[in-house]
Amino acid sequence: MFTFTKSVPARGLACVLGGFILCLSFASDFSYPNINTYLISYMRSTGYNPGLTYADFIFLSSTKTLLQGASMPFIGALARKIGTRPSIAIGSAIYSIGFLTTYFTSKLWFPLAILSLSCHGIAFSFVYATAIGAAQKWFNPENKGLIASLVISGYGFGSLFWVPIQTVFVNPQNVKAEIDNDCPYIDTDHEEKCEFYFVNEDLLQRVPWMFVLLGGIYVVMGILAFFPISDPPEDNINFKTLIDQHSDEKKNNKDFEWNKVPSLRPQEVLKTAVFSRFGLDSSAFP
DSSP states (O other): OOOOSSOOOHHHHHHHHHHHHHHHHTGGGGGHHHHHHHHHHHHHHSSSOTTOOGGGGHHHHHHHHHHHHHHHHHHHHHHHHHOHHHHHHHHHHHHHHHHHHHHHHTTSOHHHHHHHHTHHHHHHHHHHHHHHHHHHTTSOGGGHHHHHHHHHHHHHHHHHHHHHHHHHHHOTTOOOOEEOTTOTTTTSTTGGGSOEEOOOHHHHHHHHHHHHHHHHHHHHHHHHHHTTOOOOOTTOHHHHHHHHHHHHHHHHOTTOOGGGSOOOOHHHHTTSHHHHHHHHHHHHOO
């Protein structure tokens, strides 16, 4: 249940909206399978990557994930030090520049495309926790989960948003991919093992420009998110009151004793209702 002391702060709602927009823009990794088909087909045609296959795209997604995981603790600490808005600006700039420069790297060697697109992981470390934390500070601490969910929901909506944009731009005529002529299984009973790639010249020439389009959209969305995202001012009476009240409630709650909280073994955790609910949630929304 959503609780508040006096009123819902307008700047707090604006901060949530800004975080939503930011997470929506950073959800391009949900469209990686779609980018894979166009990027690999195009890079095979440039003459620099003749043996490239769809399976090689795993190096890009893995590099992005590795950079994100490795950098998040350090960049998170840096983001807290430099502040909310500088972190949002830096992360959005890195993300947008990474996609924009892929216009050039996609015309050369695949490792260069990996380098430019995997900047997404570093940029994500700057903005993800920063946007969520900024939005949560405007509201009652009891609503942290709700506020975080509203911000993060933008990331989930990205799975429905970016693929249609990419497809309409690159392949508006729904041109079909063609079988790889170098496949050893052509004209055999195992022809289904062959991969299909796009070879239409007009379609392929639009692939580098797709990254310019996406990068430009991310620039605009980053700017739209930058201004509403902010921390409450230190002299914000409503914000300080919420924090003080929450702290007092925890201190005055004599019925709560940490030494009475049960400590469960791993086998016992697996049998709890909470663990089962997490399992169902992850199955329904992988």
